[in-house]
Amino acid sequence: MDLQAPLSVLKGKAPFTPELAIVLGSGLGALAEAPEARAGTRVLFTDLPGFPPQTVAGHGGLLIFCEMEGRRVLLQAGRFHFYEGHPMGLVTAPMRLYGRLGVPAVLLTNAAGAINRDFAVGQLMLIRDHINLMGTNPLIGPNLGPGPRFPDMTSAYDPGLRGQLAAAAAGLRLPVQEGTYLAVTGPSYESPAEIRAFRALGADAVGMSTVPETIVARQEGMRVAGVSCLCNMAAGILPQALTHQEVLEAGAAAAGSFEALVRQFIRNLAL
């Protein structure tokens, strides 16, 4: 998709170059309603040429430039998912824009199902690595970014930022998990057999976002940190069906600890 037009609108509205962009995942949108965020500069996705309105319940659809914990941040409430039928170019367009705005780092958050049986609903997982099972790659096509044609994914989730997240969690006495996030397209949830297969592959959590954004953010030269809110045990682990409602409710229940973690991380952010 054309990035020039939305980029020039965003540059025109941006009051500063953010130190960190934060993508707020399902149920984690409360931060967008915090007083600092309310006082910030809001840009609706629909103000950006080529960006369609949002469709899924629980997702907003705006960018907020604000000062939070003494730092300049850009909050992204809502994201474009591949399962909505959007092309990967749009799914990852925000990362391209942040890269070109000069944002040095992004924190990607999401709701995920826990595959690792040692994990519990409501816990947060720091993403250490990912497995891309979306069946495609957002970099297919002309190389749009400043980075190489074949970007390295060895340390896609920045070890330094992950250490800072772990330190923030420890400071709050908040127990967090660390693990591998596996991305599928959705929108159906997985079958129990798929979850067993994913566990055998080494996945700890499963979700329908984040990986394309990570790949493009890395190609844009940004440092990436990722946190999953484990909103349900993945299919087949518990003797019950999965519902989107349950995912949203668990996200809402974990919102307090998530927000505390993010604020502590921002406060002590060392880039």
Ligand code: HPA
């Ligand atoms: N599977 C895929 N995506 C998800 C899940 C899940 O169990 N929970 C939240 N997002």
